[in-house]
Amino acid sequence: MRTATISRTTKETAIEVAVNLDGTGEYDISTGIGFLDHMLEQLSRHSLIDLAVKATGDLHIDQHHTTEDTAIAIGEAVARALGEKKGIRRYGDALSPMDETLTRTALDISGRPYLVFDVEFTQTRLGEMDTExxxxxxxxxxxxxxxxxxxxxxxxxxxxxxxxxxxKGLARALRSAVEIDPRKADAIPSTKGML
Structure with a gap:
């Protein structure tokens, strides 16, 4: 089983994360930010990655630290669970329709972190969460x-x-990328021999 747990404690937050990349999309999420909980539940359900997140943070200040540190801890857990990345498909993409909305998501588990985020909001808040x-x-x-x-x-x-x-697009792209390719289950998907 490709699993990992991460504990991240700072002066601003205390976060416990557990992931199982070969799960069924079971989740137990509590960040203190209702809308973020809802999004992380979607991430787990549609990626089929089991995800447990318990976060407490300085929400009396704002939601920035809790949001950031939760993402860091989940990302670190995914990276740790992937290990050497042997056999993974590496790439994933998804088109995610939701009523009038259509989002395109693509990712590469490359070891080279980069984000292009082309999503524009017309509200400053959703629920109690700042859209920025x-x-x-x-x-x-x-x-x-x-x-x-x-x-x-x-x-x-x-x-x-x-x-x-x-x-949901991230979830579906991640699901594809972390899956083991039975045709190359013993190989790292790179001509470099490492990711």
């Missing part, structure tokens, strides 16, 4: 997981649909 924090979450996750990640809204209007489509 979503790009920061994707950036922190990509950095910690060591992936190149592109997320692009092709069209859409409803802000809730925009971000939920992006998280």
């Amino acid at each position: 924090l979503f790009e920061h979450w994707f950036h922190s996750f990509a950095q910690a997981a060591g992936i190149t990640l592109h997320v692009e809204t092709l069209h859409g209007a409803n802000n809730h649909h925009l971000i939920e489509s992006a998280f």
Whole structure:
């Protein structure tokens, strides 16, 4: 089983994360930010990665540290669970429709973290969460997981649909990329011999 647990404690947050890349999409999420919980539940359910997240943070200040550190811890857990990355498909992509919204997501588990995030919001908040924090979450996750990640809204209007489509797209692309390719289950998917 490709599993990992991460404990991340700073003066701003305390976070425990557990992942199982070969799971069934079971989740237990509690960050103190309702909308973020909802998005992480989508990430788990649609990636089939079991995900447990328990986070406490300085929400009396704002949601920035909790959002950022949760993404870092999840990214680190995914990277650790992947190990040497033998046999993975490496690449994943998805088109995620959600009513009027369509998001294109593509990623490469390359060891070269990079984010292109082309999603524009017309509201400053969704629920109690600042919409500017979503790009920061994707950036922190990509950095910690060591992936190149592109997320692009092709069209859409409803802000809730925009971000939920992006998280579902990440989930479906990640599901494809972390799967073991039975034709090359013993090989690292790179001509360099490492990722």
